[in-house]
Amino acid sequence: MIQAEGLTKRYGETQALAGVDFSVPAGTILGLLGPNGAGKTTAVRVLTTLALPDSGRGTVAGIDVVKHPGEVRRHIGVAAQDATLDPLLTGRQNLVLVGELSDMGRAPARARATELLAQFELTDAADRVLKGYSGGMRRRLDLGAALMTRPPVLFLDEPTTGLDPTSRQRVWEAIRELLGEGVTVLLTTQYLEEADALAHRIVVVDHGKVIANGTPTELKEASRSARLEVSLAAPDTDGRAAGAMAPLVSGRVHVSEDGRRLSAGVDASPGLATAVVRALDAAGVLVDNIEVRQPSLDDVFFSLTGGHIEGEDEDEAIGSAGGAAAASAGGGGKSAERQELEGVRA
Amino acid sequence: MTTTTLTPTSVGLDRSRSGGSVFGALADIWAMTRRNLVHIAREPMQLSDVTIQPVLFTVLFVYIFGGAIALPGGGSYVNYLLAGILALNLVTSVMGTAVGLSTDLHEGMIDRFRTLPMWRSAVLVGRSMADLLTSLLCALIVGLTGLAVGWRPGANDISVLGGFALVIFFAYALTWIAACVGLNAKSPESAASFGFIVLFPLAFVSNAMVPTQHMPGWLQAVAEWNPVSAVCAGTRVLWGNPNPAGALHAWPMQHPIEASLIWSVVLIGLAAPLAAHFFRRRTTE
Numbered sequence: 001m002i003q004a005e006g007l008t009k010r011y012g013e014t015q016a017l018a019g020v021d022f023s024v025p026a027g028t029i030l031g032l033l034g035p036n037g038a039g040k041t042t043a044v045r046v047l048t049t050l051a052l053p054d055s056g057r058g059t060v061a062g063i064d065v066v067k068h069p070g071e072v073r074r075h076i077g078v079a080a081q082d083a084t085l086d087p088l089l090t091g092r093q094n095l096v097l098v099g100e101l102s103d104m105g106r107a108p109a110r111a112r113a114t115e116l117l118a119q120f121e122l123t124d125a126a127d128r129v130l131k132g133y134s135g136g137m138r139r140r141l142d143l144g145a146a147l148m149t150r151p152p153v154l155f156l157d158e159p160t161t162g163l164d165p166t167s168r169q170r171v172w173e174a175i176r177e178l179l180g181e182g183v184t185v186l187l188t189t190q191y192l193e194e195a196d197a198l199a200h201r202i203v204v205v206d207h208g209k210v211i212a213n214g215t216p217t218e219l220k221e222a223s224r225s226a227r228l229e230v231s232l233a234a235p236d237t238d239g240r241a242a243g244a245m246a247p248l249v250s251g252r253v254h255v256s257e258d259g260r261r262l263s264a265g266v267d268a269s270p271g272l273a274t275a276v277v278r279a280l281d282a283a284g285v286l287v288d289n290i291e292v293r294q295p296s297l298d299d300v301f302f303s304l305t306g307g308h309i310e311g312e313d314e315d316e317a318i319g320s321a322g323g324a325a326a327a328s329a330g331g332g333g334k335s336a337e338r339q340e341l342e343g344v345r346a
Numbered sequence: 347m348t349t350t351t352l353t354p355t356s357v358g359l360d361r362s363r364s365g366g367s368v369f370g371a372l373a374d375i376w377a378m379t380r381r382n383l384v385h386i387a388r389e390p391m392q393l394s395d396v397t398i399q400p401v402l403f404t405v406l407f408v409y410i411f412g413g414a415i416a417l418p419g420g421g422s423y424v425n426y427l428l429a430g431i432l433a434l435n436l437v438t439s440v441m442g443t444a445v446g447l448s449t450d451l452h453e454g455m456i457d458r459f460r461t462l463p464m465w466r467s468a469v470l471v472g473r474s475m476a477d478l479l480t481s482l483l484c485a486l487i488v489g490l491t492g493l494a495v496g497w498r499p500g501a502n503d504i505s506v507l508g509g510f511a512l513v514i515f516f517a518y519a520l521t522w523i524a525a526c527v528g529l530n531a532k533s534p535e536s537a538a539s540f541g542f543i544v545l546f547p548l549a550f551v552s553n554a555m556v557p558t559q560h561m562p563g564w565l566q567a568v569a570e571w572n573p574v575s576a577v578c579a580g581t582r583v584l585w586g587n588p589n590p591a592g593a594l595h596a597w598p599m600q601h602p603i604e605a606s607l608i609w610s611v612v613l614i615g616l617a618a619p620l621a622a623h624f625f626r627r628r629t630t631e
Contacts, residue, residue, distance in 0.1 A: 049460070076461065084457050084458035088384065100374075101378075103373070
């Protein structure tokens with residue numbers, strides 16, 4: 001239903017897409033996963049006719065996005081990363097406007113708007129100006145706007161970035177419901193948990209390239225290495241603990257900001273924990289807790305992208321897989337990629 | 347129950363029909379026009395530009411300057427002034443076009459429009475239609491305020507309406523210049539400065555408020571060829587109000603109606619395609 005073949009796109013000095021291929025079969029969700037600036041948004045912009053690729057081909061519902069953008073627009077719904085609704089209109093007026101501009105006709109647009117407002121629990125706020133909406137309400141309305149024409153193909157660009165866990169849950173539920181209606185979805189996200197929970201297949205992109213492609217299970221299996229996490233009684237200020245661990249692990253030892261949590265990738269060999277504890281003891285380091293974890297999607301992601309999801313939140317993301325990290329990472333990295341692109345264009 | 351499930355309460359889009367019809371484009375323009383009218387109604391600043399400002403300007407100029415200004419050749423100042431007040435209000439209000447378009451481009455709203463199967467230029471045309479409608483409202487308010495403070499046209503109704511139309515047409519032409527500015531502005535704020543840097547001098551260095559006869563020679567020459575002077579003089583002629591500029595030798599002052607129409611047509615002819623070009627450039631990546 002959605003096809004990307006060798007898409008490339010350069011903004012000034014930035015190679016946003018360096019040959020991206022993927023396809024989304026009808027009725028499935030593809031999770032496009034990657035750190036900020038990886039090219040997720042650019043890929044979506046090309047496939048939603050907002051940007052022209054420098055080379056390569058994109059098709060949506062079998063229609064070429066460069067040759068017939070107008071036809072493509074009749075088949076897609078887009079919820080972009082930046083809220084793209086009119087702050088001076090009410091929620092209802094926004095939806096009706098989108099419907100009218102999509103040639104739905106006024107009466108059907110009104111009926112559909114009422115239906116969607118109810119579906120996203122926005123009926124009470126329907127006739128309030130958007131300025132007074134919370135972030136979560138705006139995102140839900142944005143999703144509603146994307147669904148106005150009941151498009152067969154949906155593009156959701158980081159639909160839950162910046163949302164609190166409850167709002168995220170609601171958006172997830174809405175997306176799951178859509179799948180039941182046979183919609184095809186391309187979802188971009190920075191949150192592994194989100195991709196894991198919603199997507200049939202995951203494509204990991206970094207630096208404009210696809211670096212992994214598979215089902216969530218396949219990706220987890222692909223990265224066999226387990227993860228070792230050690231909590232110390234006192235901060236590792238002089239690097240003694242990290243130094244003692246280094247020969248026993250693969251890759252570098254990551255030290256948390258407070259210096260008390262150390263983590264690293266390991267090959268799960270028998271007696272590994274014992275060896276680590278002994279090494280640390282020999283170095284005179286007191287260990288509070290030690291854990292060897294089987295890979296989560298986070299680990300897969302880190303091993304694939306070289307560990308940079310969003311600089312500032314790296315500690316948390318490594319420390320706790322999934323939910324907490326995703327929720328707390330929310331605001332910080334929001335739309336940095338987009339801003340970067342804006343900067344280049346301006 | 348069965349019937350309700352068989353007839354859904356809402357339908358999606360008929361995707362078999364291809365878009366791009368003239369009817370579709372008109373519907374898009376109308377939808378965008380209404381959106382922009384809602385904006386004007388919700389933004390106190392924009393609304394006051396077309397409602398309070400005209401009343402204020404008319405009353406202030408009539409009562410403050412009215413006694414101090416003597417018209418060459420005589421005549422009532424309020425009868426002279428009203429065409430100028432109308433031009434001043436309409437010319438400065440086109441700033442809204444520049445700011446509005448710039449805001450649309452910067453708020454990501456344009457991306458939403460660009461993913462919809464709409465006629466893309468409806469963003470531009472809808473904007474200018476909304477501005478045209480607000481111009482009409484502004485003109486009505488200026489006319490009524492004028493009548494209240496003693497303005498009396500000395501021509502038949504058709505001719506008076508023609509006078510209004512002359513100014514409104516010129517203001518409409520200016521909205522396309524404003525659109526070009528808004529489409530190139532770095533921010534809505536810098537688009538707003540266009541109003542102060544270009545529109546105010548344009549409106550004031552003219553015969554809108556005072557006859558040009560008292561201005562220094564060089565400034566008088568500029569004012570005589572300023573399109574706003576032609577528009578004001580033309581409107582005064584159509585309204586049967588005093589028009590001291592008729593005694594001046596510059597061609598636009600001798601033929602103010604023709605001159606304003608030529609200015610307006612030339613401005614639209616140049617600025618509208620240019621705005622469409624800038625719009626395409628700004629929305630292609």
